[in-house]
Amino acid sequence: MGFLKSLFGPKEAKMVSVASLGAHFEVPSGQTVLEAALNNNVKFPHNCTVGTCGSCKCKLKSGRVSALTDFGYTLSQQEVQAGFILACQAVPKDALTEIDVESDGVVMPEAEKFTAKMVSSESMTHDILKVTLQLDRPLLYVAGQYANLSYEGLPKARNYSFADAAHLKGRGEVSFFIRKVPGGAFTEALFDGKLKDVSFEVDGPHGNFHLHPGSAPMVCIAGGSGLAPLLSVLETARRDRVDRPCIMLFGARTQADLYAMEQIKELAAGWAGKFVFMPVLSHEAADTSWTGARGLVTQFITDAMPDINWAEAEGYMCGPPGMIDAGIASMTEQGMRLEAIHYDKFTDESHTAKMP
Ligand SMILES: Cc1cc2nc3c(=O)[nH]c(=O)nc-3n(C[C@H](O)[C@H](O)[C@H](O)COP(=O)(O)OP(=O)(O)OC[C@H]3O[C@@H](n4cnc5c(N)ncnc54)[C@H](O)[C@@H]3O)c2cc1C
Ligand code: FES
Structure with a gap:
């Protein structure tokens, strides 16, 4: 019945x-x-x-x-x-x-739509451009967030993280680090110089990646263009005189893929607390001048700051999905709480295509 x-x-x-x-x-x-x-x-x-x-x-x-x-x-x-x-x-x-739903009291601004023109495009590496857009009015974001960029003729917007420190009154110019994805509709057009004069629609801010308030030591890992949101978070924190111990690991393939190194050095020098920076190269040839770390960035988390208290530390990661998954596994193995690990995975259409 x-x-x-x-x-x-x-x-x-x-x-x-x-x-x-x-x-x-x-x-x-x-x-x-x-x-x-x-x-x-x-x-x-x-x-x-x-x-x-x-x-x-x-x-x-x-x-x-x-x-x-x-x-x-x-x-x-x-x-x-x-x-x-x-x-x-x-x-x-x-x-x-x-x-x-996780909430730490940090309020994210409401997303709005803006129009924008490209004002500069600077080569950071052979496959990463720093693209700066001039908006029709200031856009307010929390450091770590991203925008959806589109233009007429592009069927679906693409997500790009803000690379600059956040500003209390918003920013009239916003910058992104954009990596060329072979076969990618947006990035191929960008690198071919076809987007110089287009009118962009910028929809944002979006996302919940941000610095969580508190005094916990921070373990930050960036891969490739994932440096953008982390630099935005760390530059904002430096300006605000945050003095939490901070480890920053930057994973790249070879020396040719490292960028913003001067900016990171200045960041480390101006940080109010202890700051350890370690670039890690995964595909650097054995016979080059490189004397730094070699391997996968996630293998060096403990080497960077051996005395860290993992139970109270927080993880911040941005970049390719494989790196984030390995980072989560590695940090939780060390004793970091899952809830203390914050990240933005830079997924693209190839990840959507895998879904049933
Ligand atoms: C939250 C977030 C933030 C991000 N921030 C950044 C950032 O700051 N900087 C950055 O460089 N990127 C960032 N990304 C990634 C970015 O949004 C784009 O996905 C990326 O730039 C690729 O765009 P595209 O148009 O060039 O490639 P797409 O045209 O989207 O294609 C991407 C790849 O998928 C493959 N592909 C597409 N369709 C299929 C299919 N049907 N089957 C199999 N393969 C397929 C393509 O060949 C290509 O290799 C972010 C992503 C997210 C989710
Ligand atoms: S809104 Fe659910 S995964 Fe993007």
Whole structure:
């Protein structure tokens, strides 16, 4: 009887509670947690809505959800095991689902749309450009966030992280470090000089990567163009006289892929506390002048600051997905809490293409 009722009786309402946002709402059949939250005017963090950016990451406290696409493409294995889900890909299965959205009191500005022109494009390495755009009005962001860039004819916007320190009144000019992706629609056009005169649409700020308040030692790892959001966070922190112990590791393939080295040296010299910087090269030929670290950047986390208290330290990482996953595994192995690891994975279309 109970079975027949479940087949033919009225469908039980599926409710979701998000205590940290003070929200309780119904999720109609066929909708994801994120869709229902937004339809109920809940300010749930999000951006891509297709499971690739990680902005809607939240923790399942009770109840079960099914995943439209595997959470593990964007979240690390450790996060999935610890109960983290992506609200944009989660459909509740039970009458009540309780979830938690991380909140440390830092308020992210509302995203807006701006128009922009490129005012400079400077070569940082053979495949990374520093691109500066002049906006129609100042854009306010928290250091670590990113913007969605598009122009007429590009079917889908691309995400790029702000590279400069944040400014309290916003910035009229914004810069990005953009790496050339072979076969990539946006970056090939950019590197071919075809975007010099286009009118860009800049939609932002987006994302939740930022410096979390407190005094915990910071372990920062950047890979390739992932240096942009980390430099933005660290330059802002230096300006604000943050004196937390800081390790900064920068992973690159060869010496030719290292950039902003002078800026990092100045950053280290001007940091109010202890600052250790270690560049690590993964593909440098054995017979070159390089005397620094060789291997994968994530193998050097402990070497950089051996006396760090891992249980209270925080991790900040930006760059390619493989580096982030290895970094999470390595830091949690040392004893860092999963909740203390913050990152932006620079996913691209090839990651979306892998999804079923
Ligand atoms: C939060 C976030 C922040 C980011 N910040 C930065 C940043 O600061 N700097 C930066 O350089 N990048 C950043 N990225 C990455 C950036 O958004 C773009 O993904 C990247 O620049 C590639 O764009 P593209 O248009 O050149 O390539 P795309 O045209 O998107 O293609 C990317 C790659 O995928 C392959 N591909 C595309 N479609 C398919 C398919 N169907 N099947 C198989 N392969 C496919 C292409 O051949 C290419 O190799 C960020 C990404 C995220 C999510
Ligand atoms: S909004 Fe869910 S992963 Fe991007």
